[in-house]
Amino acid sequence: MDVAKIKEHIAQLARLDYQDMYLNDFLLTWDKGDDEVRATFVVAEVLRDLRQKNISSRIFDSGLAISLFRDQSTRTRFSFAGACNLLGLEVQDLDEGKSQVAHGETVRETANMVSFMADVIGIRDDMYIGRGHTYMMEVAEAVQQGYLDGVLEQRPTLVNLQCDIDHPTQSMADMLHLINTFGAENLRGKRMAMTWAYSPSYGKPLSVPQGIIGLMTRFGMDVVLAHPEGYEVMPEVEQVAQRNATRSGGRFTKTNSMAEAFSGADIVYPKSWAPFAAMERRTDLYGRGDFDAIKALEKELLAQNALHKDWECTEKLMATTREGRALYMHCLPADITGVSCAQGEVAATVFDRYRTAVYR
Amino acid sequence: MDVAKIKEHIAQLARLDYQDMYLNDFLLTWDKGDDEVRATFVVAEVLRDLRQKNISSRIFDSGLAISLFRDQSTRTRFSFAGACNLLGLEVQDLDEGKSQVAHGETVRETANMVSFMADVIGIRDDMYIGRGHTYMMEVAEAVQQGYLDGVLEQRPTLVNLQCDIDHPTQSMADMLHLINTFGAENLRGKRMAMTWAYSPSYGKPLSVPQGIIGLMTRFGMDVVLAHPEGYEVMPEVEQVAQRNATRSGGRFTKTNSMAEAFSGADIVYPKSWAPFAAMERRTDLYGRGDFDAIKALEKELLAQNALHKDWECTEKLMATTREGRALYMHCLPADITGVSCAQGEVAATVFDRYRTAVYR
């Protein structure tokens, strides 16, 4: 990694059109143009290069980065803190409490009040279907209005750190991993299996599989989404994936067979998630405060999960992938059979072989 | 805002006498001389100018700003964090827990132990009448002694972020808003109505109205304090306001009629607070741990509030102000009728008209 490479990356950046990213947010990857997605990857590479060469990347002299997490997340919290620190921003946590979802006047007021020094606002709100993205749009509108009215000196950029629809920081990092592994020019036609896998825990968010199929289909890849019946993701996101595939000359297909998805795959991403319909029901029950029904639903979902314990990324399945050596991916933490649980998403030997790559 | 203006402000600063503010605290505005108050405004303008011109205002290369909040406050917390960040200090929260009020040895020890790198200590302690200011004085004494004894390399400055008596960061910001709205030279004779208003919640601190009458009376304004009988503020602060008014050639009067206060007013500040006598009783009951009596008192106070639902800043009342266009002010969050509560401090249409100005 030498300085010439950094300069080459900067030259690449100059050829891309990403003007609209200024004074704007990053909420869903499919809201961003191809040049904008590429520009993000190039900037990420430049920052990595600068850090490796020990060249300062503090572009802010002062400024706050506000983090608003509606659930606990060690990984995302530290990624966000690290990224902000790299740019010279200090993270300040805003904890509104999990349960209370603010609306209207309160959102407008809070967003303006906390943003006096904010250059970035990172939000994670992935718990309830139909909520997270809507909330982020409300905050975005509030700070935009505050900026136009002269309440705020600067327009803070919202970054989606996982909502009910997309998890762009995760899917973009995963994509960058693919680019670095295969080379951007070699992705066309690569087969990627985004498949459901069994987990003994319940209610894992859909934003990871949705983010993956919504992004990976833009690069001409052959993306297959596999899950048992009843584990459908949001139809709107499937449509996004379909449109992307058509436009990029790739493919987007669905199957209810893990074996079919793995067969000949170059990349596998086996990961548990909750059924979309069940999550909609849960959001509804929370809205009505019906905790007995929520408990019953949880029990029902665990029982439903348990019907699909055979959805595990085993050595046998891995052997059916391209030359038996597909790249295994996971957003972590993985449920590893015999390690973190009795039976889980992935066999211990598979995970062990890919640990370093996954961590990276 | 150009650089010449910044230089002009700095020249103004040079003509003011604010030597005593070095190695000193900011606890009550009436402890500060007129030049010191003015110097604070000028510095605030300079910092705002610098930020607008994107000129660095990091005057600290390193250093901590310790925040000690005895209650939750999003607004003040973020203002403090933003201000410290602007100056180059990193905020470190000290949470002692709400209930336990430290005294004597413990205050002395803690104050010294946490201050090794502290350049600023911001304290908010507004819950109990007779406590907050006293506590701040104890901390101030402890760090002063620590500095003199050579325990601390530097003497951290205490900033009152709201106590039981005053809320100087709020009242100073409100005053700056008036200066920017009317011009400092036009404040003399302006009529300001600091009035109680009905809120369905209970026990709001007195420090805001006290801070306002204690500060605004210094500028030759005609300040009227209005509240129902039984909602008196601390007599000592009324005396401060009276003295200030006499000295500045302004006026300080009291009334039990909201209509009288609004009539012909240039500025209105309608805001709920708890009666001083009741807060004294509550402090006493907390001291004795008599939680049944506290509950009874709360009920009694809510009933008392409910007798004064007509104390609302309505369009009708606003029409009686100077040319029907008095400046509406509030420290936020406001209880807005039909928005944040069924009936509150201010009509929704009034608040809407002034939202941007209030936010600013």
Place this chain on the structure above:
Amino acid sequence: MDVAKIKEHIAQLARLDYQDMYLNDFLLTWDKGDDEVRATFVVAEVLRDLRQKNISSRIFDSGLAISLFRDQSTRTRFSFAGACNLLGLEVQDLDEGKSQVAHGETVRETANMVSFMADVIGIRDDMYIGRGHTYMMEVAEAVQQGYLDGVLEQRPTLVNLQCDIDHPTQSMADMLHLINTFGAENLRGKRMAMTWAYSPSYGKPLSVPQGIIGLMTRFGMDVVLAHPEGYEVMPEVEQVAQRNATRSGGRFTKTNSMAEAFSGADIVYPKSWAPFAAMERRTDLYGRGDFDAIKALEKELLAQNALHKDWECTEKLMATTREGRALYMHCLPADITGVSCAQGEVAATVFDRYRTAVYR
């Protein structure tokens, strides 16, 4: 303190061998060579000098310092935050929750995930005998492996902020205080009494007395450890102290008499701690989740403590020290008789006389 002195210190540093401290951790003082311990003192002096001369000591342009506290500690938390701030690192807290002790895969994963921007990881885990140090070793191994595998761009340095065995930041600071008080060249032969003292609270960690006897015996001092029968510290650490004393030409002895320890002492360090054997039992009971037995043990230990109320650092005892003027030390907070408790570790008049020195 002038610049020449800073240069002299830097020259001293150049003559010491501390190469192995790079890309390495600081877990136990007895793992470090004499030159390494000395180098740490010299660097501390240089940093103090720089701060006094108002010369920037930010050696990091960006970077996180991760703090992982398994119990609450205001003092250590602020010391760590201050130290990191002085070097240019921003502290990010990782709160895993007290009860849950992570192992294996989870430690490995978490350590790697949070360390993307981490230059330092400070861990405090002093609650359970046999746990804290082991946990730190696991984290150290995880980040070392992550660094070798290319997962981490840099190898974060682990700093022990108190474990079940040692409390190196405390003992090193105490040692520096001795060096500054007596002069490094005058420590040889000085008698130091590390003695147990009565406290009405229970379960204080052993890491302070262990850290003291493990470090102070390296400088040719005459260290005596005093405690009632049943309050033994870890035998391994006593062996470390014995070895150190032999090697340094000092002495390490034990006694069950506070009077004997104080007699002729140049330095006294009276401080409560729990019996090692009882702490082992407690760890075991926690492991089994036997909370009734834990309560019974607590009661038993408080009763055992109460048998030794005469272990107090009184004026009478102080009078028996060298010229009646031994240096009193404590890691704070001290249990002061008649101040913070009815009867405690030290008489109020003794503490008062040494407050400034202890604070410093």
